[in-house]
Amino acid sequence: MGAVGRRFESCHLDLKLKASFIEAFLFVHSNMYKFLFIILISSFLLSETYIFNENIRITTSDNNQKFPEIAIDDNLIHLSWVSINGGSKNVIYSKSEDYGESFSIPMQVNHLNNNIVAYGQSGPRVAVYQNKVYITYTDDRSGLTAIYLNISEDYGDTWQEEILISDTQYLNAYQDFEVDINGNLHLVYYNYAANYHLQDVRYRFFEVGDVIYFNPSILLGIVIDDMEPCDCCQPDLEIDQNGDAYVIYRNNFQNIRDAYLAVKRYSDNAFSEYYQVSDTQDYMGFCPSSGPFLDINNETIAISYTSYNHENAYIGISTLDNLDFSDYLSLNPTSNSFQNYPYILLDDNLYAVWVEQDGWDIYYGMRDIESGAMINIQKINDDNTNSTQKDPIIYKQGDTLYSFWSDNRNGNYEIYFSQGLNELIIPGDINQDNFIDILDIVIIVNIILGQYQPDAQEVIASDLNNDSLINIQDIILLINIILGN
Ligand SMILES: [Ca+2]
Ligand SMILES: [Ca+2]
Ligand SMILES: [Ca+2]
Numbered sequence: 001m002g003a004v005g006r007r008f009e010s011c012h013l014d015l016k017l018k019a020s021f022i023e024a025f026l027f028v029h030s031n032m033y034k035f036l037f038i039i040l041i042s043s044f045l046l047s048e049t050y051i052f053n054e055n056i057r058i059t060t061s062d063n064n065q066k067f068p069e070i071a072i073d074d075n076l077i078h079l080s081w082v083s084i085n086g087g088s089k090n091v092i093y094s095k096s097e098d099y100g101e102s103f104s105i106p107m108q109v110n111h112l113n114n115n116i117v118a119y120g121q122s123g124p125r126v127a128v129y130q131n132k133v134y135i136t137y138t139d140d141r142s143g144l145t146a147i148y149l150n151i152s153e154d155y156g157d158t159w160q161e162e163i164l165i166s167d168t169q170y171l172n173a174y175q176d177f178e179v180d181i182n183g184n185l186h187l188v189y190y191n192y193a194a195n196y197h198l199q200d201v202r203y204r205f206f207e208v209g210d211v212i213y214f215n216p217s218i219l220l221g222i223v224i225d226d227m228e229p230c231d232c233c234q235p236d237l238e239i240d241q242n243g244d245a246y247v248i249y250r251n252n253f254q255n256i257r258d259a260y261l262a263v264k265r266y267s268d269n270a271f272s273e274y275y276q277v278s279d280t281q282d283y284m285g286f287c288p289s290s291g292p293f294l295d296i297n298n299e300t301i302a303i304s305y306t307s308y309n310h311e312n313a314y315i316g317i318s319t320l321d322n323l324d325f326s327d328y329l330s331l332n333p334t335s336n337s338f339q340n341y342p343y344i345l346l347d348d349n350l351y352a353v354w355v356e357q358d359g360w361d362i363y364y365g366m367r368d369i370e371s372g373a374m375i376n377i378q379k380i381n382d383d384n385t386n387s388t389q390k391d392p393i394i395y396k397q398g399d400t401l402y403s404f405w406s407d408n409r410n411g412n413y414e415i416y417f418s419q420g421l422n423e424l425i426i427p428g429d430i431n432q433d434n435f436i437d438i439l440d441i442v443i444i445v446n447i448i449l450g451q452y453q454p455d456a457q458e459v460i461a462s463d464l465n466n467d468s469l470i471n472i473q474d475i476i477l478l479i480n481i482i483l484g485n
């Protein structure tokens, strides 16, 4: 009691908080011995709470390493990114066979050096099927940018020479590439005419048997008289279990640049369905180079996109049957900063990472499937500098989340990652000693008074009503728990 009493007296409660609260607080304090109790952990088994841990630097270089992308298959993480040395870019590969404990020595994938073309959101793509690993990227060795593919047939140990996989004559860019559950390959890209204007968007299907059969590319049918995709925004392609292809892109209809979805059913030879999936009336006289993303899990589909009008990023979720995204959610509801470049992962819940542009920091949050609210929002990068973190992606392996990004805390950009571990966090047990008691009230009061800087776990345990704020309402809920109400 003595130590606790001294700690209590050191708080400056009387200065700031209401009398009624102080009475309750003193009541709790003076009767503390009655209220100490062990929380029954089983009654607090809540939804998943992922906490991102220490940041791990993967690359060490004196140039720039950017645009990470990965594919995970069982116990292997296949990682690719772009190494930038002045005007020369090359595609690099490394893998982890031990859940991110270590990564193999980085190796260059492209056999012809220094012609890679890459931008934010538009770096290499990685796909994996059994022993085969595929990496695609854009490259201007021919004088015009085109799409190339490198294949490894031994889980990424060795790489065959790259092959050209776009089949249109002039500049091709903004490619995305997927492998479906049967091991067949799907490519989407933007095709520009000789005058560099967007001519059409192309989809190409490759059947993989003993050899790869190259079908000719087909049109998505989304470059039409009065609208076309933003011509410098990355689209995202995903394939569902039936082999249906979904492409999300930022549209341009008289400078209103909302997200649209084009769908090709597996049995059809053409794209035939089109949906407007965001409606923020995103009016802009320029293409903002921030494209939407989508992910599919069984019969559910999720999307993410940025509205420059709102200076905010959103996620939406729907069944594949309905494709109705009118119920969308702000990624970071309590922040006034510009949230951008969202990237999502959908399984039982919907996980997102994005860039908060004020500090160029990587943030994580999860849409809770039951409450439909964003929870567990936390900053992933753990530097205390003003340096830039960007290009975040998120994936899941088993019960662990992985986020990778590019980070210039050392003066040049290097590839970093962090694991998000699923932690049991008892709401109200701020110091995680399995008791909810006066000590937890002391910490939460000090957080509110700005006298204590909480870590991600303490923030989540303190926010009892899950509104992304820590304030008097949370203290009242905490006191109610302690009083057994
Ligand atoms: Ca994709
Ligand atoms: Ca930063
Ligand atoms: Ca506690």
Ligand SMILES: [Ca+2]
Binding pocket: 462, 463, 464, 465, 466, 467, 468, 469, 470, 471, 473, 474
């Ligand atoms: Ca709260």
